Amino acid sequence: MQRNWNKIWRSVHLGLGLMLVVYHSRIAYVEYGWIDTAWSSDIDKFVSTSFVFMVMWTGLAKWPIYPWYKKRQNRKKREMKALASE
Numbered sequence: 001m002q003r004n005w006n007k008i009w010r011s012v013h014l015g016l017g018l019m020l021v022v023y024h025s026r027i028a029y030v031e032y033g034w035i036d037t038a039w040s041s042d043i044d045k046f047v048s049t050s051f052v053f054m055v056m057w058t059g060l061a062k063w064p065i066y067p068w069y070k071k072r073q074n075r076k077k078r079e080m081k082a083l084a085s086e
Helices: 005-032 041-062 065-085
Strands: none
Touching: 005 041
């Protein structure tokens, strides 16, 4: 399996997103009364300032840029093939 930036960004984004799901599920468990305490204020501050930022930017890095790059690469390959066949 070949590693490229698309797969790397996808893995990072999914991993960070799953951690965000765990964070919010613990908050929901407190609301339902299944556990007694939620996260500390330090963890809340980290998640609200840094972690959500990382999840957002890895998602943006993975999705819109790569298809445009791939389309450009395919166009270049088609042009090279057309020039070679002439």
